[in-house]
Amino acid sequence: MKDRYYAGFMTQRPAFFTEFSKGLSRIRRRFLVVLTDLFALMYLWTLASYCVNDFFYHVRNFTSLPWWVMLIVAVEVAAFWEAFGVSIGMRLLGLRLRPIEEHRLGQHVVRYILWHISPLFLFRLLWKSDAVPWHESVSGLKTVRASEIAMTPRPWYTRSWSVAAVLIMLLSLGAAMLITKVDFYALSTGAPKMMPLWRGLVSPNWALLGEGVRLLIVTVFMALMATIFAVIIAVPLSFFAARNLMHGVVGQAVYIIVRTIADIMRSLNVIIWAIVFIVWVRAGAFSGMLALFVQATANLIKLYSERLESIDPGPPEAIRATGGNRLQVVIFGVIPQIVNPYLSFTLYQWDINVRMSTIIGLVGGGGIGQLLFQYMRIWDYRSAGMMLLLITIIVWAIDYMSSRLRARLN
Amino acid sequence: MADQLVVEHLTKIYERGDILALDDISFSVVKGEFLVVIGLSGSGKSTLLRCINRLIEPTQGKVYFDGVDVTAASGGELRRLRRKMGMIYQQFNLVKRSSVLTNVLAGRLGYVNPWMSAVHRFPREDIEMGLKNLERVGISDQAYTRADNLSGGQQQRVGIARALMQEPELLMADEPVSALDPATSHSVMKYLEQMNQEDGVTVITSLHFLSLARRYGTRILALKDGKIVFEGLPSEIDEARFKEIYGEEAEHVEVR
Structure with missing residues (x-):
């Protein structure tokens, strides 16, 4: 192993600053997981409501509920998803949950509830960069790299993230067809109107x-x-x-x-x-x-x-x-x-x-x-x-x- | 005899990745020596050679060439120092699309008028010298072919001819035979030996194979993780030293 000199070895910064930035870079991935899940859920929801509105009520509208209701529900669903399964964000960023000790009853529920106060944890990082978030230490469920644990292969339709991914793809396709007003009927019936143009092209x-x-x-x-x-x-x-x-x-x-x-x-x-x-x-x-x-x-x-x-x-x-x-x-x-x-x-x-x-x-x-x-x-x-x-x-x-x-x- | 090249406390830290490539290296080379630098890949051999002519800027330490401080030289002075140090490379570093002769003439760039060379005009003596040097390495018939039409061994010989054009006092070779087969390796090494013995050019070369180092070197310098772990005669490297340099799992590989 080579000797390594870290980038910060020559400059002196306030201790809490280095602690905080170290801590931030440690939780960066988990923060991105939440953002990814929120984005995926909001995206799914808006597209689904657009499709329903257009198809059943013939209204072109992306939302049917106030935006803050949608946001709260999305946050709750994301928290639930991350506490009980492998969310799409966890999948994309390569993180998994693992019990620290033996399996305890209700630890997923504890994690889900304590997840809501986890933003306060940012203050803790000012003093201790390697602190464990409360919702992890109390529930005994730790976030680890996916590469660290062996996953048992399971069919794709029993995994929540892959179901979500398939839904996102299908809804994107459906909504895109509605939004761009794909009209195969017009494409087929309008063809004869083009005859003068074709005729003009062959006899310039x-x-x-x-x-x-x-x-x-x-x-x-x-x-x-x-x-x-x-x-x-x-x-x-x-x-x-x-x-x-x-x-x-x-x-x-x-x-x-x-x-x-x-x-x-x-x-x-x-x-x-x-x-x-x-x-x-x-x-x-x-x-x-x-x-x-x-x-x-x-x-x-x-x-x-x-x-x-x-x-x-x-x-x-x-x-x-x-x-x-x-x-x-x-x-x-x-x-x-x-x-x-x-x-x-x-x-x-x-x-x-x-x-x-x-x-x-x-x-x-x-x-x-x-x-x-x-x-x-x-x-x-x-x-x-x-x-x-x-x-x-x-x-x-x-x-x-x-x-x-x-x-x-x- | 006075030392031709003196390296003192040379240290190189690559800022990207914060890697300590050379760690306080000191040694000196007497004129006419054939010094072989050995060590595993990544032990700092290439960095060491490039720090001597400052293709890579050392972080700390001094390099003296004929008593002149290379590390303090700047601009024109550095270029004048560099032209006395020929260099050949593992990947030959020829301009593939240019002719062999143009590649060889590039060795004169430190001497000729920069404005004339900018339009590819070289003095007649230099062109004659180029052809003579190509003859010396045995490829004078290829002078006007494109460099990438040549085989690996021939390309390395073009590299040697280019270095000869500098009329160097020191020749540095960075793993000159790693990309070549064993038979070609020896023919290339023999040219280096010839320059060393007939022209009195000091040679510093890094090599992968200990057998080649023993066969050609008059002195050996072994690097490990950027530090000198051995310095002495080729015959002094026994089994224990070998393990020390290359690690416990290493086996001898012979190139004959």
Whole structure:
């Protein structure tokens, strides 16, 4: 066994503080068990009442009782569940109850009752981090890790937590169908209404071929421009977003800032960025390109930096050992490892951008998509069919090309 | 003769996990020695070697190389010290996608103009020297193939050629033969022996097999849990010492 130095061995903190934080980390799991059980029970209850309300009374309502009544009942059920069986929270967090000595009559009941005053136990932790909670010491039922006791295998339907898990899954499915108004009837009877569209798609309006191709070129170049700009920004920034390259306090701060900005940029959908830039620079191909650029930059920073984080640390180490400086370490140890993956990610991003650029037309971001949605809106399905045909061909072609190129790179 | 390398009270604590990897290590190496460091996995061999050229920053202690305090050196001075210490690795640490020659030339990075090397321009003498060193380790015909097309033994020889490019005074090898088969192991060890005996390069190598350590080492240093448990001649390691270093259950494994 190695000698170990604990993190706190150099800093002095007030005794009660260390005791309390030690104690807190000890009971953290049990606290999470209660939270998990409460969450599971409340979830079960709301979904069940939603299903009942919708099915029997045709009201869309998640609750039928005041929320505080539901909460109290859920707390009681959770306490009961944890005292008498293996609750779903105990299962998920790997805890079990075990009698300390021999089996005593009514110890589960004692535990259930004393469970209610267990929050007061937090004060006790201020002085004694390894104190045993009252509801455990009095009832003689101890919470232990599941791995410490051998469980006899039993069929799943005799275990309360697995029954609860199955109920949660079934109710989620049922409630989800009611909430999203799944309507198989409409799906089957509405099909004939689609006939004009299908007819339009198989006999496209060839007169629009020239106009369509012109806009297709706009679309492809929008995607290309956005990709190029994104690469120019993302390649240098990706080095700042790689944890293994950013050392020290300043490095960590830069890492967090770049990552956060990229995450925010990525979390907003490209459509939302298109709307932002339409307000900013007017509707048209330029705003669409800017929206794609933002999305692509954020995406590429993430892809690139994750690749950087998974490079083999050996070659940079070897360059460092030969006496190379930082620049040489990057040029000889890091870059050779990332050139091909970077190219491959860039091609992939261009592929994504072409597909996205057709969608951007929906909100007025220019390109062929804009025309597609215009014709859709005036029910000119033959013209829309022409646009769809062109989009399909170009998306397929670029997808094929980029996947072939990427295969060559790897 | 004066000590080339002096290590004093070297201690390393890894903050993550609070592990004491090296515990107050002191020893010195005379020029021209072939020092073998043995010990179980996790006993601190790799950490010790990397603390000498500060690839890993030691927590406490001093390292003197030719009388210069390595632990106090910074920036350019540290890089100049590092280029006198060649290093080869268990996993070879070659850039797999680059050519063998480029990998070998990387050994000159401490000497050449950084701006010229940034665009992969090396002086003609260095390229000739690289080819000569490749010839010396017997793979000059592979100079322009990609490093990952080579076998393990060949890759390690590229690693040796890279270290030779530094014209080192000290060569550190971190388990150079652990990833190789026994026959290849000996051929790689023979190159180290050759450098040691013909060029007078001091060698410090960590090894797993005691048989290899006995065959090549002029002195042995045994680590256990970050402490030196034995220091002396290879012949001095008897059954009792062996058990002390490797634990009671250990059995001899021979590599011939």
